[in-house]
Amino acid sequence: MKAITAVIKPHKLEDVRAALETFGVAGMTVTEASGYGRQKGHTEVYRGAEYEVDLVPKVRLEVVVEDGDATEVVDVIVKAAQTGKIGDGKVWVVPVETIVRVRTGEVDGDAL
Amino acid sequence: MKAITAVIKPHKLEDVRAALETFGVAGMTVTEASGYGRQKGHTEVYRGAEYEVDLVPKVRLEVVVEDGDATEVVDVIVKAAQTGKIGDGKVWVVPVETIVRVRTGEVDGDAL
Amino acid sequence: MKAITAVIKPHKLEDVRAALETFGVAGMTVTEASGYGRQKGHTEVYRGAEYEVDLVPKVRLEVVVEDGDATEVVDVIVKAAQTGKIGDGKVWVVPVETIVRVRTGEVDGDAL
Numbered sequence: 001m002k003a004i005t006a007v008i009k010p011h012k013l014e015d016v017r018a019a020l021e022t023f024g025v026a027g028m029t030v031t032e033a034s035g036y037g038r039q040k041g042h043t044e045v046y047r048g049a050e051y052e053v054d055l056v057p058k059v060r061l062e063v064v065v066e067d068g069d070a071t072e073v074v075d076v077i078v079k080a081a082q083t084g085k086i087g088d089g090k091v092w093v094v095p096v097e098t099i100v101r102v103r104t105g106e107v108d109g110d111a112l
Numbered sequence: 113m114k115a116i117t118a119v120i121k122p123h124k125l126e127d128v129r130a131a132l133e134t135f136g137v138a139g140m141t142v143t144e145a146s147g148y149g150r151q152k153g154h155t156e157v158y159r160g161a162e163y164e165v166d167l168v169p170k171v172r173l174e175v176v177v178e179d180g181d182a183t184e185v186v187d188v189i190v191k192a193a194q195t196g197k198i199g200d201g202k203v204w205v206v207p208v209e210t211i212v213r214v215r216t217g218e219v220d221g222d223a224l
Numbered sequence: 225m226k227a228i229t230a231v232i233k234p235h236k237l238e239d240v241r242a243a244l245e246t247f248g249v250a251g252m253t254v255t256e257a258s259g260y261g262r263q264k265g266h267t268e269v270y271r272g273a274e275y276e277v278d279l280v281p282k283v284r285l286e287v288v289v290e291d292g293d294a295t296e297v298v299d300v301i302v303k304a305a306q307t308g309k310i311g312d313g314k315v316w317v318v319p320v321e322t323i324v325r326v327r328t329g330e331v332d333g334d335a336l
């Protein structure tokens with residue numbers, strides 16, 4: 001399995017969630033975050049407000065998927081999160097050794 | 113070392129924390145999160161309220177442990193977090209290459 | 225690439241951010257968190273208030289960097305976050321298989 005972490009613009013969360021559901025991803029975890037990217041000091045607009053400070057509100061998503069789905073799921077997230085403007089975010093992939101469904105104790109492929 | 117991430121029901125946090133402490137886990141990090149699992153669209157109950165929306169409040173835990181403790185710690189979390197109802201959560205394991213205790217600069221086994 | 229996760233005292237965030245920027249780190253993601261370390265039950269002071277409870281407010285940082293920068297970036301974070309008092313935090317390193325810049329679709333070295 002792979003854990004895909006995506007840090008995206010908050011207003012793109014619903015598009016990304018819908019795209020993941022259409023793809024068939026079984027679950028995801030969402031956290032509020034903030035961050036800065038390469039354009040430090042540049043302004044970003046969030047909900048009509050300009051942020052000149054370094055830390056801009058973002059949403060952090062985590063999705064654990066089967067190895068064979070990882071490349072496609074990254075692509076789905078990137079396409080759905082893209083606005084073409086700076087600050088669109090990053091998506092990265094980390095290896096997962098095992099995953100368990102808490103309710104049943106099922107593991108790995110059966111847990112997703 | 114391994115990093116164990118657990119996404120659980122918020123009302124199970126105290127049970128999980130106590131079970132980890134009994135096991136002897138040295139520390140943990142907690143973040144508020146929300147998520148959806150396989151039963152998209154089904155309702156889940158949280159603090160007496162039914163959630164029909166997709167994103168249900170969850171708690172995200174991170175625990176870094178020695179390699180030899182990982183399987184048992186996953187088991188401790190799963191047992192303590194289990195209610196038997198849908199939405200009980202997921203627990204997954206990722207490899208950690210190094211860990212440092214900030215106060216002392218100690219690394220790896222000495223940092224846990 | 226490597227993903228460096230740091231859990232630090234909230235009042236050290238600005239020092240760490242500035243040290244990372246001086247080093248030339250291109251971006252970071254920040255989440256509010258809470259946690260406990262080895263001195264369970266000991267009190268920690270946060271914004272003038274003593275916490276006797278187990279969960280103390282912390283800030284969680286994530287920084288994805290090139291392999292060759294990881295050791296130095298960990299060191300930068302540890303030095304900037306250190307107060308010498310208990311509860312200064314932990315920094316750990318996880319392997320990253322790929323990273324994408326959402327705006328452009330650039331990957332890996334070009335995405336950082």
Ligand SMILES: Nc1ncnc2c1ncn2[C@@H]1O[C@H](COP(=O)(O)OP(=O)(O)OP(=O)(O)O)[C@@H](O)[C@H]1O
Pocket residue numbers: 007008034035036037038039056058085086087088089090250251252253254286287288289325326327328335336
């Ligand atoms: N190296 C990194 N490590 C961890 N998080 C990062 C990193 N770079 C960016 N982020 C997170 O992603 C968010 C968006 O980054 P951003 O899209 O601005 O990256 P960028 O490289 O500056 O791209 P762009 O040129 O399109 O703005 C940041 O606010 C931060 O939360």
Ligand SMILES: Nc1ncnc2c1ncn2[C@@H]1O[C@H](COP(=O)(O)OP(=O)(O)OP(=O)(O)O)[C@@H](O)[C@H]1O
Pocket residue numbers: 026027028029030062063064065101102103104111112119120146147148149150151168170197198199200201202
């Ligand atoms: N593949 C996944 N990747 C990341 N987080 C996930 C994933 N699946 C579930 N989660 C997180 O775990 C939480 C609980 O998931 P849940 O227990 O509902 O999984 P499930 O497979 O639907 O199991 P159940 O049948 O018991 O409901 C979700 O709200 C989400 O935050």
Ligand SMILES: Nc1ncnc2c1ncn2[C@@H]1O[C@H](COP(=O)(O)OP(=O)(O)OP(=O)(O)O)[C@@H](O)[C@H]1O
Pocket residue numbers: 138139140141142174175176177213214215216223224231232258259260261262263280282309310311312313314
């Ligand atoms: N094993 C761990 N896994 C995940 N997070 C941890 C772990 N240990 C500590 N943390 C996080 O780091 C924070 C700070 O930990 P802390 O610095 O108190 O560690 P410590 O080992 O007790 O060191 P010290 O002796 O300096 O207090 C905790 O509140 C928690 O959020």
Ligand SMILES: [Mg+2]
Pocket residue numbers: 036037038039040086087088
């Ligand atoms: Mg940017």
Ligand SMILES: [Mg+2]
Pocket residue numbers: 148149150151152198199200
């Ligand atoms: Mg479910």
Ligand SMILES: [Mg+2]
Pocket residue numbers: 260261262263264310311312
């Ligand atoms: Mg401590």
